[in-house]
Amino acid sequence: MIKFIVRRVVRGLVALLLFQSLLFALIHSLPYDFSAYVLTSPAMRALIRQQFGLDRPLWEQYFNWLEGFVRLDLGVSFRYWPTPVLDILLGNISRTLLLFLSAAVLAYLLGIWLGKMIAWRRGSLFELGATLGGVAAYTAFAPWLGFVMINVFGWYLHLLPYQRLVEPVVWYNAPLTVDALLARMVGTVLAALLVLALVWYATRRVRAAGWRWAAQGATLLLCIGVAWAVWARSGLGYLALDILAHMALPLGTVVLLSFGETMMTMRASMLETVREDYVLMARAKGLPDWVIRDRHVARNAILPVLTRLALNLPFVLIGSLIVERVFAWQAMGQVIFNAIEWQDIPVLMGVLSIVGILALVAHVVLDVLYMVLDPRIRHAAEKS
Amino acid sequence: MTTDAKSVYVPLWRVRLSLFLKSVRSSWAMFAENPIGLIGLGVIVFFGLFALAHPVLMHTDKVTFGLVDPIWERRVYDPNMGFDMEISFHPSPPSARHLLGTDPQGRDILSQLMFSTRWEFVLGIVSAVITVVIATSVGAISAYYGGVIDMILMRLADLVIMVPFLPILIVLSGMIEVGIWELTLVIGIISGFGGTTIVIKSQALSVKVKPFIEAARIAGGGDAHIIFKHMVPNLLPISLLYMMFIVTGAIFSEAVLSYFGLTEIEMSWGIMINFTQTQGYLLRFDTWWLLIPASLAITIMCAAFYLVGRAMDEIVNPRLRRR
Numbered sequence: 110m111i112k113f114i115v116r117r118v119v120r121g122l123v124a125l126l127l128f129q130s131l132l133f134a135l136i137h138s139l140p141y142d143f144s145a146y147v148l149t150s151p152a153m154r155a156l157i158r159q160q161f162g163l164d165r166p167l168w169e170q171y172f173n174w175l176e177g178f179v180r181l182d183l184g185v186s187f188r189y190w191p192t193p194v195l196d197i198l199l200g201n202i203s204r205t206l207l208l209f210l211s212a213a214v215l216a217y218l219l220g221i222w223l224g225k226m227i228a229w230r231r232g233s234l235f236e237l238g239a240t241l242g243g244v245a246a247y248t249a250f251a252p253w254l255g256f257v258m259i260n261v262f263g264w265y266l267h268l269l270p271y272q273r274l275v276e277p278v279v280w281y282n283a284p285l286t287v288d289a290l291l292a293r294m295v296g297t298v299l300a301a302l303l304v305l306a307l308v309w310y311a312t313r314r315v316r317a318a319g320w321r322w323a324a325q326g327a328t329l330l331l332c333i334g335v336a337w338a339v340w341a342r343s344g345l346g347y348l349a350l351d352i353l354a355h356m357a358l359p360l361g362t363v364v365l366l367s368f369g370e371t372m373m374t375m376r377a378s379m380l381e382t383v384r385e386d387y388v389l390m391a392r393a394k395g396l397p398d399w400v401i402r403d404r405h406v407a408r409n410a411i412l413p414v415l416t417r418l419a420l421n422l423p424f425v426l427i428g429s430l431i432v433e434r435v436f437a438w439q440a441m442g443q444v445i446f447n448a449i450e451w452q453d454i455p456v457l458m459g460v461l462s463i464v465g466i467l468a469l470v471a472h473v474v475l476d477v478l479y480m481v482l483d484p485r486i487r488h489a490a491e492k493s
Numbered sequence: 494m495t496t497d498a499k500s501v502y503v504p505l506w507r508v509r510l511s512l513f514l515k516s517v518r519s520s521w522a523m524f525a526e527n528p529i530g531l532i533g534l535g536v537i538v539f540f541g542l543f544a545l546a547h548p549v550l551m552h553t554d555k556v557t558f559g560l561v562d563p564i565w566e567r568r569v570y571d572p573n574m575g576f577d578m579e580i581s582f583h584p585s586p587p588s589a590r591h592l593l594g595t596d597p598q599g600r601d602i603l604s605q606l607m608f609s610t611r612w613e614f615v616l617g618i619v620s621a622v623i624t625v626v627i628a629t630s631v632g633a634i635s636a637y638y639g640g641v642i643d644m645i646l647m648r649l650a651d652l653v654i655m656v657p658f659l660p661i662l663i664v665l666s667g668m669i670e671v672g673i674w675e676l677t678l679v680i681g682i683i684s685g686f687g688g689t690t691i692v693i694k695s696q697a698l699s700v701k702v703k704p705f706i707e708a709a710r711i712a713g714g715g716d717a718h719i720i721f722k723h724m725v726p727n728l729l730p731i732s733l734l735y736m737m738f739i740v741t742g743a744i745f746s747e748a749v750l751s752y753f754g755l756t757e758i759e760m761s762w763g764i765m766i767n768f769t770q771t772q773g774y775l776l777r778f779d780t781w782w783l784l785i786p787a788s789l790a791i792t793i794m795c796a797a798f799y800l801v802g803r804a805m806d807e808i809v810n811p812r813l814r815r816r
Contacts, residue, residue: 124652131652135661139668240529241796244803248741248795252752253766253788260776373803377810420654420688427659431749445660446753449667457664468655 114477121473128465129178133171136458178462184455188448194459197444202463203288204274205441207295208356209429212363216425217418220368224375224414225407231380239372247369251428254366255435258358269357274439279351290348297339301332359429359436366428367421374417378410385409412483419475423468523808530804536797540610540790547607565604572608572760575600584780594782596765597772606786609761613794616677616747617740623681624689624739625732631686632693633724636701637716646690653687659746666755673758676750680743689735693728700727730809737802741795748791762787 158164161184162173177183183194223243227236246254263271270276275287283290308328315321340346382388383406391401433442441460448456524530551570553563569577576599577583577591583599585591593602635646662679665671671679700706701724709723750756751763754771758764765787774780 120651124648124655127648127652128656135665139665237528240800240803241532244796244799245792248745248792248799250745250748250752250766250788250791250795252749253784253792256776256784256788260778264776265778377806423654423656423658430660434753445663449663449755452667454668457667461660461664464660465656472655 110480113480117473117476121469125465125469126175128469129175129462130171132458132461132465133174136454137167137170183459183462186453186456188451188453188456194455197456198441198459198463200288201440201444203291204439205429205433206467207291208359208363208433208438208440209426212360212367212429213422213425215360216364216368217371219364220371221375221407221411221414223368224372225379225402225410227372228376228379228383228410229402240376243369243372245369246365247367249366251362251366251431252435255359255362255432258362259436262358270355271358272437274355275348275351276355280348283348285345287352290345290352293345294349294352297336301336304332305329355438359432359438362432362436363425363428366432367425370421370424371414371418375410375414378413379406382406382410412479415475415479415482419472422471422475426464426467520808524804527804527807529800530807533797533800533804536793537801540794540797541614543607544610544614547604547611550607551604565601570601570604572600572605575604577601584774584783587782593786596768596783597774602765602782602786605760605765606762606790609765609787610790610794612673612758612761613744613747616673616680617743617798620677620681620684620743621736621739623678624685625736627682627685628689628693628735629725629728629732630720632690633697633720633728635690636694636697637720637724646686647694649686650688650690653683654691658683658687659749662746662750663753663755666750670757671750671755673747673756673761676747676756676758677743680739680746684739684742689732689739692735693731696728696731697724700724703727734802734805734809737798737805740798741802744791744795744798762791 155164162170165173181195183198186192186194186197189197220243223239227239230236259271262268280287305325305328309325312321312324315324340349388401388405391405396405430442430445432438433440434446437443441463444456445460447453448460524534550565551563551567553561567575569575577585577595578599580590580595580599583595584597585595587594591601591603593606595601596605631646635643661683662671662676665679666676706719706723709719714723747756747758747761748763748766751758751761752766752770754767756763766784769775769783769787774783
């Protein structure tokens with residue numbers, strides 16, 4: 110198993126090197142002069158070309174760039190001149206990751222659940238409605254979906270704020286930065302999830318369903334209560350609520366945009382699995398319908414869906430970048446589009462590298478997860 | 494009538510044609526069972542008629558050799574240059590003269606919408622055809638030869654899948670001028686080496702071990718003959734299926750790029766939304782005709798191709814058929 114993981118990681122690193130080389134080739138094959146935008150006088154231009162190392166031979170630039178990339182030195186931004194690109198990216202990436210990952214998880218959960226339901230009621234009006242709705246949301250023009258959400262929830266209903274990351278008035282005297290608070294919030298959620306998972310694992314063999322559900326429910330309530338008490342005591346609750354309110358609309362938009370694909374894949378996978386003999390056997394035993402659906406069919410149908418997730422991840426990432434721009438939610442999406450406006454090439458290359466690394470890590474993690482979940486692949490990997 | 498062998502001789506092309514028609518008929522019967530696919534197909538046909546109607550409305554005089562005046566006067570209804578002087582304030586709401594109103598520059602929205610539909614079709618279908626040609630040949634070659642060729646092509650495919658290509662397109666279009674043909678070409682080539690190739694290759698692997706490939710090889714067929722005459726025709730159904738999804742992706746990418754003002758296309762749905770935004774009419778419900786028609790057109794057209802693809806999936810993939 111470790112051998113498999115190592116091999117997968119090495120393959121990922123090779124892919125990353127290839128990607129960086131392709132990126133370099135792409136950028137340098139374009140008819141575009143790096144120095145043209147920065148300064149106008151020819152002498153200054155020559156100076157800037159020399160300072161950025163643009164007058165050297167191409168292969169030397171290439172190795173310099175690769176070396177800089179390994180040392181995590183992505184160059185200096187043109188627009189915010191002495192600021193290194195890495196600082197700009199690191200200052201924004203955590204929020205994009207937060208939006209992207211939570212949207213991906215929510216969209217998969219929703220998609221898997223809905224796909225299960227519509228596959229089970231094939232041919233019903235519910236299926237037609239869910240399919241049309243899910244596909245319409247999936248193919249909806251992303252910025253427009255954002256405008257609709259803004260118009261409906263922000264403008265006419267006045268329910269949620271629809272601009273910016275936080276409300277400056279609320280944060281006027283805040284004792285800590287947005288990122289620090291976000292880190293604490295993520296920590297709280299992760300701790301609660303960990304406790305829940307532990308309790309679920311400990312009680313999963315309890316025979317009496319009533320006791321099991323009681324224990325799990327009590328833990329859930331306890332987690333929510335403890336989290337509530339901690340946040341109320343810390344005096345930062347109003348800031349957290351402000352962040353959550355500002356995050357609700359972008360998150361909802363990205364989830365709506367991306368659950369359709371998972372739903373359709375899950376439906377197709379369920380329809381394949383329903384034909385297996387063990388499902389017929391389960392029916393013959395007289396098991397309740399929902400037990401067959403949830404325990405026998407859905408569990409096996411979920412594996413192919415996981416593979417598709419890897420293909421779907423870039424789409425979710427693109428969706429979150431666009432949606433961030435529409436909601437003026439200060440994160441990587443804003444960085445990309447601002448950099449394009451200012452033709453800030455080092456920032457653009459840095460963003461693309463980071464996006465590549467993100468996608469790559471997601472792929473490796475999914476591969477390993479898939480192997481852990483599917484015994485057939487695990488055994489094949491152990492044998493070879 | 495004699496039952497002589499000569500007298501019942503049927504030319505080969507007629508046999509092939511009747512077989513082809515038969516398979517089309519049985520596929521259509523399966524397709525028609527599914528309301529989702531029919532809805533999608535209906536929408537695509539509607540958009541096709543919509544796109545065809547534009548030149549007819551604009552150039553009625555040329556079509557009828559000058560007998561009839563154009564139904565839409567070019568001075569007023571041209572999608573890019575038109576201006577209606579009889580209305581004092583633009584954007585004007587929908588009226589009998591302009592069924593979907595006019596934009597802030599006095600151009601007819603319906604005319605813009607119809608004009609753009611044509612280019613969306615061209616963009617989507619041409620890039621899908623490029624993708625399918627590349628993906629099918631790469632998939633078949635990679636499955637047939639295996640070894641080093643297979644490894645290189647599949648690593649390349651891994652790379653392309655991994656990287657979300659819209660950011661790359663965004664960066665490209667920030668630096669060079671991207672017109673509709675460049676966009677078509679780039680989308681077609683990039684998606685041709687990506688996920689579609691992997692799916693088609695796995696199908697090609699199962700075709701490769703079929704007895705008729707062996708038979709063709711024993712009969713003395715060369716590599717190219719086997720790949721393009723025997724393997725590719727068996728891969729076409731699944732290629733056609735993926736064409737539908739690529740059309741969706743291409744139209745979506747174009748719309749996003751145009752919306753952010755990164756393309757050099759004169760008129761498209763994305764450009765219409767971009768124009769609405771730059772003129773400051775974006776978040777207003779009282780001028781809904783500027784935003785809603787173009788956005789809905791993008792959404793519905795993408796959804797239609799996606800739905801047709803999903804319905805075809807149930808025909809091409811026998812495991813999904815109803816019992």
